Amino acid sequence: MSQTESTDRGNWNSKLGFILAAAGSAVGLGNIWRFPTETAANGGGAFLIVYLICSFLIGFPVMMAGISIGRRTNKNPVGAFKQLASNRLYILIGIWAVICGTMILSFYTVIAGWTFSYIIEEIFYGLGLQHWASWISDTENGWINAVFSVAFMSCTIAIIRSGVSDGIERATKVLMPMLLVILVALIGYVVIHPDSSEGLAMYLQPDFSKINADLIFAAMGQAFFSLSLGMGAIITYGSYLDKKENIPQVAAMVTTFDVLVAFLAGLLILPAMFMAQSSGISIFQDGALVAGPELIFKVLPSLFHNLGGTLGTVVGITFFALLSMAALTSTISLLEVPVSYVIDEHGYKRKKVALFVGLFILLISLFISFKVSLIGTFDFIFSQAGLPVSGVLICLFLSYVWKVDNAFDEIESGYENFRHTILGKVWQVFIMFICPVVILYNLVTSFL
Numbered sequence: 001m002s003q004t005e006s007t008d009r010g011n012w013n014s015k016l017g018f019i020l021a022a023a024g025s026a027v028g029l030g031n032i033w034r035f036p037t038e039t040a041a042n043g044g045g046a047f048l049i050v051y052l053i054c055s056f057l058i059g060f061p062v063m064m065a066g067i068s069i070g071r072r073t074n075k076n077p078v079g080a081f082k083q084l085a086s087n088r089l090y091i092l093i094g095i096w097a098v099i100c101g102t103m104i105l106s107f108y109t110v111i112a113g114w115t116f117s118y119i120i121e122e123i124f125y126g127l128g129l130q131h132w133a134s135w136i137s138d139t140e141n142g143w144i145n146a147v148f149s150v151a152f153m154s155c156t157i158a159i160i161r162s163g164v165s166d167g168i169e170r171a172t173k174v175l176m177p178m179l180l181v182i183l184v185a186l187i188g189y190v191v192i193h194p195d196s197s198e199g200l201a202m203y204l205q206p207d208f209s210k211i212n213a214d215l216i217f218a219a220m221g222q223a224f225f226s227l228s229l230g231m232g233a234i235i236t237y238g239s240y241l242d243k244k245e246n247i248p249q250v251a252a253m254v255t256t257f258d259v260l261v262a263f264l265a266g267l268l269i270l271p272a273m274f275m276a277q278s279s280g281i282s283i284f285q286d287g288a289l290v291a292g293p294e295l296i297f298k299v300l301p302s303l304f305h306n307l308g309g310t311l312g313t314v315v316g317i318t319f320f321a322l323l324s325m326a327a328l329t330s331t332i333s334l335l336e337v338p339v340s341y342v343i344d345e346h347g348y349k350r351k352k353v354a355l356f357v358g359l360f361i362l363l364i365s366l367f368i369s370f371k372v373s374l375i376g377t378f379d380f381i382f383s384q385a386g387l388p389v390s391g392v393l394i395c396l397f398l399s400y401v402w403k404v405d406n407a408f409d410e411i412e413s414g415y416e417n418f419r420h421t422i423l424g425k426v427w428q429v430f431i432m433f434i435c436p437v438v439i440l441y442n443l444v445t446s447f448l
């Protein structure tokens with residue numbers, strides 16, 4: 001904690017700042033894009049229930065673990081594992097986390113770039129420039145992808161350069177409330193539409209026969225991705241948290257906020273799909289609901305176009321603005337991880353590091369821009385499989401290397417006697433046994 005602390009680390013100004021920033025990291029394309037499409041792909045309500053269970057019973061304890069490790073060490077993920085363990089081997093957990101974060105950011109930036117290009121698409125369409133609208137929204141066009149990836153990464157770098165409280169905290173304090181207002185307004189608009197009820201029913205009435213190993217794997221991967229677990233974002237954000245804050249409480253708030261936004265996004269997207277269907281757009285493909293990029297970047301824009309006139313344009317622009325804000329508060333957390341690593345471990349200045357690390361990741365994004373099919377592969381390796389793997393490693397590390405007692409000491413600096421509370425005891429059992437076993441079992445069965 002010696003010289004590195006004095007360089008360029010930073011701290012949150014307030015507890016609310018941390019909560020909004022961590023919630024901003026959590027709430028992202030994962031909630032508004034990935035969650036509804038996974039729900040659609042996995043038969044609606046049943047997925048929602050398994051996802052809720054995974055978030056609160058597995059995600060929440062792992063998030064507490066991440067915050068405790070970060071706050072104890074005041075370090076980036078690599079530095080944190082280095083400091084807590086005598087054996088250097090454990091640094092690999094931190095390195096894997098930083099790699100996953102870097103790779104996730106590289107493809108996330110391309111998708112985030114689409115949220116920008118679709119704002120322009122909606123404007124062009126509204127102005128009657130249909131030809132331009134379809135040109136700019138061609139997600140197979142590498143050059144267009146590249147331009148918008150550059151635009152998105154530039155915004156991300158700009159915020160990270162300004163630091164933890166002046167950059168991340170300030171940006172998320174504006175973006176998160178705006179996001180919530182827009183989301184609620186759009187839901188209000190969609191659910192009062194008579195044609196949306198079929199979508200609501202499919203979302204809210206679970207069909208339990210749909211639950212199987214694949215669904216659980218998908219729900220677990222989704223919970224980890226959505227809560228930003230397993231790649232050091234939470235460790236890093238936790239490292240800027242004040243000792244007096246109550247870790248279980250802030251983790252619970254972040255988890256609840258994230259799940260809430262995902263739930264709300266489902267209320268928006270699934271009903272909107274059925275509205276789209278009633279306006280003549282096909283929402284089924286080979287018997288299943290359209291999912292993935294097709295849903296957000298084809299079905300919904302067609303719906304906005306069919307609404308017609310100014311209304312369609314306004315709803316469309318608003319929707320993609322919502323997506324881009326959600327994406328931005330997440331990309332900053334993804335970039336902050338490798339940036340904090342370089343600042344802590346090599347002592348360079350934040351402004352330079354943010355620029356160079358951001359540009360390096362942008363190079364990978366540019367490559368992906370021209371080969372978008374890589375997104376699925378990267379998502380599978382680094383998020384669906386990579387994050388749970390590192391989740392297991394974090395639980396095992398905390399329990400058997402660093403030891404739960406030390407984590408209790410850390411948590412108790414903001415929550416007296418935590419180890420003697422029921423929550424404390426339950427948390428210990430979850431972190432030591434239940435979370436690693438469930439996550440591992442889930443990973444193994446779905447690979448077999």
Ligand code: TRP
Pocket residue numbers: 025026027028029030031101104224225226227228229230231232233330331333334387
């Ligand atoms: N949670 C974000 C989302 O839902 C994505 C994200 C940001 C993320 N930071 C992360 C995922 C760290 C995994 C790890 O879109």
